[in-house]
Amino acid sequence: MDELEEIKSKINIVDFISEYLTLKKAGRNFKALCPFHTEKIPSFMVSPERQIWHCFGCGEGGDIFTFLMKIEGLDFKEALRILAQRAGVKLKPTAYKSSSKKERIYQMNKLATVFYQKILLETKTGHPVLEYLKGREIHRSTIEEFLLGYAPPKENLLVNLLIKKGFTRTEIITGGLGIVRQGKLIDLFRHRIIFPIRNLHGEVVGFTGRALSEDQMPKYLNTPQTLIFNKSEVLYDLSLAKEEIREKGFVILVEGQMDVLSVYQNGNKNVICSSGTALTERQIDLIKRFASCVVLAFDRDTAGEKAAKRSIDLLIGKGLEVQLIIIPCGKDPDECIRQDSYKWEEAVKKPIPIMDFYFQTAFDKINKAKEELTVRDKKLISQELLPEIKKIPDKIEQAVYVQRLADWLNIEEKVVADALNKLPGVFQSKTKEALTQDLLPPREDLIEEVFLGLTIRYYDKLKSFLLRINLKTDDFVNPETKKIYENFQTFTTFNEKFNLEKFVQILAPQLKEKLDLCLMAVDHYFEHLADKEVVKEALNLAKRIKKDRLAREKKELETVIHKTEKDKNKKKLKELMERFKTIIEEEKKIINL
DSSP: OHHHHHHHHHHHHHHHHHSSSSEEEEEEEEEEEETSEEEEEEEOEEEEEEEEEEEEETTTEEHHHHHHHHHHOOOOOHHHHHHHHTTTTOOOOTTOOTTTHEEEEEEHHHHHHHHHHHHHHHHHTTTHHHHHHTTTOOOOHHHHHHTTTEEOOSSSHHHHHHHHHTHHHHHHHHHSSSSEETEEEEEESSSSEEEEEEEEEEEEEEEEESSTTTTTTSSSOOOOOOOOOOGOOOOHHHHHHHHHHHHHHHEEEEEEEHHHHHHHHHHHOEEEETTTTTOOOHHHHHTTTTTTTEEEOSSSHHHHHHHHHHHEEEEEEHOOOOOOOOOOOSSSSHHHHHHHHHHHHHHSSSOOOHHHHHHHHHHHHHOGGGOOOOOOHHHHHHHHHHHHHHHHOOOOHHHHHHHHHHHHHTHHHHHHHHHHHHSSSOOOOOOHHHHHTTTTTOOHHHHHHHHHHHHHHHHHHHHHHHHHHHGGGGOOOSSSHHHHHHHHHHHHHOOOOOOHHHHHTTSSSHHHHHHHHHHHHHHTTTTTOOOGGGGHHHHHHHHHHHHHHHHHHHHHHHHHHHHHHHHHHHHHHHHHHHHHHHHHHHHHHHOOO
16 A cells, blocks of 8 residues: 555545535535535535545545645645644655755744743743743643743844754745844844744644733734745634534634633633734635634724624625624733633623624614604614625525614614615625526536436436437547446446446546546435436436537537538538438437437
């Protein structure tokens, strides 16, 4: 067994992809919304039996290596290194060269993390900072779990260590750990608490350095963008929190790293933050892999409210449920927990749906009983709430809040609905007809795959049908499905009983992979197919394949007829017209099948 096969044998593809997507059982397989294109109906399939994945919407597919490469934007060697480490497989020196630029940054970050933590926990220089963290009620176990460290004030301690370990000046600068000042290479982080930022696999990709003195600017300093770090694409603590998030079904989103430490330490381990940057679409896509609900706990100040509003609009736009924790004391979660952890816990248990919060806020501003509202009051409330309702992509949820607003304002629901419809659209939702189209195979070769999978899966039920429909290999457009069907016809001619395992043995490796997709396609499109519907669906697909073949012939024939008319070759034209009539007749027969 080679290294790739050994890795694949030790990592279950369903367990692995479940770390990124919410998979649901679908017959023999598992199904999810595809992370590689926008869709509302799941078309992303994972086969535990074949250890492969495939999206029948965008056509992407492969094994654990291709999935990791695509979803993380990695090259093959990076994916190989990560998966080998996960599987406990030792790679041969030739399999992965550790001298790649990205790998060198990972190595530097690893050394830097150990260096910073050692300074914090084991030196006199770090002792005051350790005491400061203890004063903030951050336990040593939390410090160790989050790999917290301290960058001392001296200019070049880390730089000198890295050079001693064989890293070049250029590597240290491009890796984001050193900067040049007056021609001298010095440490980027100095006299700061260090928060290592890890990717989903737990590898340190960058750092945030928090200032320890009031005059030190900026208060938070992040690693600059490198080959492995982009602060708009990572979320602090997601590597530690992801399992708890998946288990609880929601994530608590806070503003800063200290908030994360306090909330996590207090027992709510499903907490993350965006490392000092406004929440981005890429970060929301990361969140969507693990949860459908985001509970915001942002600071109780103007900046916190603005950050929350920007985040809420993006989250709602991505189809996530949004709730709000009203911080009962202190200015942020960290301060609240230190003042009264019981009040924080109670607030976490009772988050407010964001639209409920908007409604309450809008009416609180007017500060009148419902029956005392004037026409102007109702207009102001509507102007504040209708744009928020419009942002909700789900039409049913929209209708619920339209009804509520009408009740609260004592106005006819139709009037509120009309006012909502006049607002410019924010999100475009598909029509019912368009959604139905998403369920149908969009490509000729995909139709062939579904038909072939259906035929092989339900051969015993389709024997007589196949004789009647008389589908030929020439009807297929894809060379692989054509070859599989040809093998299938030969196999069933010489074998009275069809045995899938024996049939697979006669196929070439490439055709076996194609057959896997054909069988997955059946599970995707006909997940709940009743036995009595098998022939009906096979007939529809066979008719489509035949009609597509005739359409191709007609198009080619029309081109030839046009040319023959120009050449004034009457004899050939007569033959062509006869063939054209034959195609028309064949099309009529197909309709009547």
